[in-house]
Amino acid sequence: MNAIFKASDAALSRRSLLRAMGGIGIGLVIGADLAPLGSAALAATPEPAAFNPFVRIGPDGTVTVIIKHLDLGQGTATGLATLVAEEMDADWAKIRTEFAPLNPQLYGNKIFGGAQGTGGSTAMAASFDVYRRAGATARAMLLEAGAKALNVPADAITITSGTLIAGPKSVTFGELAEAAAKEKVPQDPPLKQAANYALVGKDGTHRVDNVAKTSGTATYTQDVKLPGMLVAVVAHPPRFGAKAGKVDDAAARAVKGVEAVVVVPQGVAVLARTTHAAMKGRDALKVEWNEAGAEKRGTDALRAEYRALLGQKGNVAESEGNVDAAFAHPGVKVVEADFEFPYLAHAPMEPMNAVAQITGDRVTVWTASQFPSADAPGAAAAAGTSPDKVTINSLWAGGSFGRRAVATADFVVEAVSIAKAHGKGVPVKLVWTREDDMKAGYYRPMYLHRVKAAVDAAGKPVAWQHHVVGQSILSGTFFEKMMVVNNIDATSVEGATEMGYEVPNRHVELTSPKTGVPVLWWRSVGHTHTAYAVETMIDQLAKAAGKDPVAFRMDIIKDPRLKAVLALVAEKARWGTSLEPGRFRGVAAHKSFNTYVAEVAEITLLDKGYRVDRVVAAVDCGFVVNPDVVRAQVEGGVGFGLGHAMQDAITLTDGVVDQANFDTYEPLRMSQMPKVEVHIMPSTQPPTGIGEPGVPPIAPAVANALFAATGKPILNLPFNRQTIGS
Amino acid sequence: MPITLSINGQPRAVEADPDTPLLWVLRDELDLTGTKFGCGQALCGACTVHVDGTAVRSCQTAVGDVGAGKITTIEGINSREAQAVQAAWRALDVVQCGYCQSGQIMSAVALLTDNKKPSDSDIDAAMDGNVCRCATYQRVRAAIHDAARRLEA
Ligand code: FES
Ligand code: FES
Numbered sequence: 039m040n041a042i043f044k045a046s047d048a049a050l051s052r053r054s055l056l057r058a059m060g061g062i063g064i065g066l067v068i069g070a071d072l073a074p075l076g077s078a079a080l081a082a083t084p085e086p087a088a089f090n091p092f093v094r095i096g097p098d099g100t101v102t103v104i105i106k107h108l109d110l111g112q113g114t115a116t117g118l119a120t121l122v123a124e125e126m127d128a129d130w131a132k133i134r135t136e137f138a139p140l141n142p143q144l145y146g147n148k149i150f151g152g153a154q155g156t157g158g159s160t161a162m163a164a165s166f167d168v169y170r171r172a173g174a175t176a177r178a179m180l181l182e183a184g185a186k187a188l189n190v191p192a193d194a195i196t197i198t199s200g201t202l203i204a205g206p207k208s209v210t211f212g213e214l215a216e217a218a219a220k221e222k223v224p225q226d227p228p229l230k231q232a233a234n235y236a237l238v239g240k241d242g243t244h245r246v247d248n249v250a251k252t253s254g255t256a257t258y259t260q261d262v263k264l265p266g267m268l269v270a271v272v273a274h275p276p277r278f279g280a281k282a283g284k285v286d287d288a289a290a291r292a293v294k295g296v297e298a299v300v301v302v303p304q305g306v307a308v309l310a311r312t313t314h315a316a317m318k319g320r321d322a323l324k325v326e327w328n329e330a331g332a333e334k335r336g337t338d339a340l341r342a343e344y345r346a347l348l349g350q351k352g353n354v355a356e357s358e359g360n361v362d363a364a365f366a367h368p369g370v371k372v373v374e375a376d377f378e379f380p381y382l383a384h385a386p387m388e389p390m391n392a393v394a395q396i397t398g399d400r401v402t403v404w405t406a407s408q409f410p411s412a413d414a415p416g417a418a419a420a421a422g423t424s425p426d427k428v429t430i431n432s433l434w435a436g437g438s439f440g441r442r443a444v445a446t447a448d449f450v451v452e453a454v455s456i457a458k459a460h461g462k463g464v465p466v467k468l469v470w471t472r473e474d475d476m477k478a479g480y481y482r483p484m485y486l487h488r489v490k491a492a493v494d495a496a497g498k499p500v501a502w503q504h505h506v507v508g509q510s511i512l513s514g515t516f517f518e519k520m521m522v523v524n525n526i527d528a529t530s531v532e533g534a535t536e537m538g539y540e541v542p543n544r545h546v547e548l549t550s551p552k553t554g555v556p557v558l559w560w561r562s563v564g565h566t567h568t569a570y571a572v573e574t575m576i577d578q579l580a581k582a583a584g585k586d587p588v589a590f591r592m593d594i595i596k597d598p599r600l601k602a603v604l605a606l607v608a609e610k611a612r613w614g615t616s617l618e619p620g621r622f623r624g625v626a627a628h629k630s631f632n633t634y635v636a637e638v639a640e641i642t643l644l645d646k647g648y649r650v651d652r653v654v655a656a657v658d659c660g661f662v663v664n665p666d667v668v669r670a671q672v673e674g675g676v677g678f679g680l681g682h683a684m685q686d687a688i689t690l691t692d693g694v695v696d697q698a699n700f701d702t703y704e705p706l707r708m709s710q711m712p713k714v715e716v717h718i719m720p721s722t723q724p725p726t727g728i729g730e731p732g733v734p735p736i737a738p739a740v741a742n743a744l745f746a747a748t749g750k751p752i753l754n755l756p757f758n759r760q761t762i763g764s
Numbered sequence: 765m766p767i768t769l770s771i772n773g774q775p776r777a778v779e780a781d782p783d784t785p786l787l788w789v790l791r792d793e794l795d796l797t798g799t800k801f802g803c804g805q806a807l808c809g810a811c812t813v814h815v816d817g818t819a820v821r822s823c824q825t826a827v828g829d830v831g832a833g834k835i836t837t838i839e840g841i842n843s844r845e846a847q848a849v850q851a852a853w854r855a856l857d858v859v860q861c862g863y864c865q866s867g868q869i870m871s872a873v874a875l876l877t878d879n880k881k882p883s884d885s886d887i888d889a890a891m892d893g894n895v896c897r898c899a900t901y902q903r904v905r906a907a908i909h910d911a912a913r914r915l916e917a
Pocket of ligand 2: 111387436437859860861862863864865895896897898899900
């Protein structure tokens with residue numbers, strides 16, 4: 039309650055306090071869409087009425103939807119708000135959103151066992167019913183209150199765009215809000231029939247964050263400014279696991295604006311009045327690092343170790359039939375390949391950051407909190423208090439791709455540790471530079487795969503043996519108990535296990551070596567590498583069988599939904615028709631997070647390298663709430679996946695990360711973006727995820743196009759211009 | 765030392781060393797946080813502002829070098845081109861996480877101010893310095909074409 043957001047703006051801080059005191063009454067809810075508010079607006083800002091933990095209505099008719107998943111750009115705020123607006127028959131133009139405060143009882147994710155968090159493309163699947171019911175409940179209460187206000191029976195009322203109408207009489211949501219919120223909460227409010235949807239499944243509901251994000255007013259962690267706040271920039275050790283030894287901070291303290299230098303477990307923090315002063319202070323630090331126990335292996339050494347492990351036995355993740363017997367069968371054609379996937383950084387546009395303030399035994403954190411259920415205990419431990427003393431105010435995230443959901447809450451813990459070490463009770467904003475962000479670890483692990491597969495004389499796959507070597511993402515986290523079974527971290531092999539193709543003899547093994555490099559899920563997790571190995575091997579098998587890649591897949595796909603997206607993409611991409619000389623197509627189809635995506639990439643082979651001209655995608659993510667959000671996620675997923683397939687890798691030399699900024703870790707740029715065409719499969723199945731599933735097929739689709747062009751399979755990622763030539 | 769800048773049409777006096785990047789003066793001293801920090805090395809375009817109508821990377825522009833140059837930030841754009849760009853961006857739902865979008869919009873406005881009908885390769889040339897990790901490029905391109913059409917009308 040002591041939290042004041044951008045207190046330089048008195049109107050805003052008052053408003054924040056009002057909100058904190060009213061409504062759902064748990065901590066401070068910061069507006070996700072902080073619309074410009076003048077002092078005139080302040081005078082007219084009475085408390086909005088809370089209908090349930092997800093819906094509030096203000097006297098001006100503004101409907102605020104509390105969003106329990108973080109919107110990292112994937113459109114969750116828009117999607118969940120659409121469900122509420124639909125059930126309420128609200129006016130879409132009057133919908134606002136706010137991110138939920140820390141409160142797993144109210145805002146937990148049922149797919150995460152009730153933990154509050156966002157990931158695994160679960161938001162819509164986990165919350166579809168919750169938000170429909172929240173909207174329907176509010177509608178029923180408004181209807182009750184409206185019947186009294188208009189003095190007509192409830193069934194004589196129709197609701198259109200936030201207005202209740204009975205004959206000549208009408209009343210708005212805003213006018214009814216206060217009274218309606220006091221109505222009895224109905225137990226089982228009727229939900230709309232899909233046939234009557236006006237917003238859900240339709241185009242035309244523009245994103246709720248559209249205006250704020252095109253006018254510079256959307257507030258990110260980086261933008262938080264509080265009274266007395268200091269900015270902290272940290273000298274981190276050059277190697278993972280090293281600790282600060284001797285520190286000479288005299289020059290740093292002499293920098294104008296620097297207020298303090300503190301040593302924390304994560305490094306040495308310079309606190310200053312401005313970001314620039316903190317950066318200058320850090321540059322002036324002299325730190326000796328204690329590297330006992332630090333990871334000193336480079337990627338070359340790790341690769342050699344992993345390669346040796348590929349030749350040994352791993353833990354069995356899946357086994358069916360008898361692969362050895364199948365390989366020994368006369369007449370089979372065997373294809374073997376070793377694949378290599380590098381470490382990858384998430385590198386979201388907003389480098390990691392968090393603001394922390396310790397007041398007595400309370401900790402308040404401002405950050406785009408993707409995993410409040412991890413950030414809260416992390417913050418509490420760093421402050422030496424209990425998780426119930428933690429308040430988290432969540433803001434818009436400038437991307438994440440998985441990076442903001444960390445079991446160790448690394449950057450939140452760092453911010454709180456600095457605030458604790460500083461000990462003055464003032465808010466501290468931890469700012470990572472791009473270089474800090476790039477070198478901080480929590481990468482998509484480096485993986486090596488060895489695959490041996492065979493087709494029989496009839497051209498059907500008969501055996502598939504697959505060994506994956508790479509660090510476990512889940513081991514050592516609180517997910518380990520739930521999700522690591524018999525030494526198998528499912529996220530290391532998902533997609534290689536439960537393969538979408540009919541292969542009678544299958545054997546998948548996993549070896550999970552440990553290194554000092556922190557690893558994490560990265561947009562589409564295990565599917566980032568398993569889909570590549572599987573889908574490029576399938577093309578190699580098709581070639582061995584003398585079959586067309588689409589026809590070969592159609593014969594062996596088990597799941598009719600995967601088959602249907604493949605058929606759709608083949609049709610839309612005009613698969614099999616001829617292309618101009620120098621142009622080639624490749625295809626890949628993959629199920630991840632219960633969503634089915636098939637993509638066809640069209641490439642042009644250049645004198646040196648290649649260009650991806652066009653990508654056609656077909657997607658089945660069940661019932662679609664916002665078709666345009668689905669299209670946007672697949673477009674973005676294709677671009678994100680393509681950039682990494684073409685040009686990105688994190689490498690280490692003697693334990694030191696080689697990349698630092700966007701010159702050495704090159705994001706895909708405008709001129710490299712292909713035309714992406716997205717086709718959505720109509721469906722009445724329950725909605726599934728869309729933030730991630732567009733990613734896995736793109737790299738293998740492009741690789742398969744290059745395979746078609748050159749006859750050479752591509753086994754190492756990234757496959758950049760230098761390594762491909764016609 | 766005190767420096768007077770022209771920002772969004774207003775003179776603003778700030779206390780800053782001349783070597784301070786304009787980006788940090790805007791964000792930390794003037795609370796104009798619509799201009800974003802993405803890389804600090806002129807590699808991503810998130811910090812793009814206009815100085816006398818030209819798109820510049822404020823992270824690599826020392827505040828002491830701006831002189832009498834007229835600075836415009838995302839908070840201060842209101843030209844016909846700017847209105848067309850913002851309208852197109854909203855109509856096409858370009859944004860995802862949004863963090864790069866102030867910079868994208870500032871670059872697009874500068875492009876359209878100089879070139880009323882940019883081709884795809886003009887767009888590539890003008891926009892390649894603006895990274896979008898969410899890869900909204902296809903919509904950025906479409907929105908620039910759409911804004912150009914709006915400007916014709
Ligand atoms: S922050 Fe200036 S170009 Fe990236
Ligand atoms: S919209 Fe996320 S970086 Fe561009």
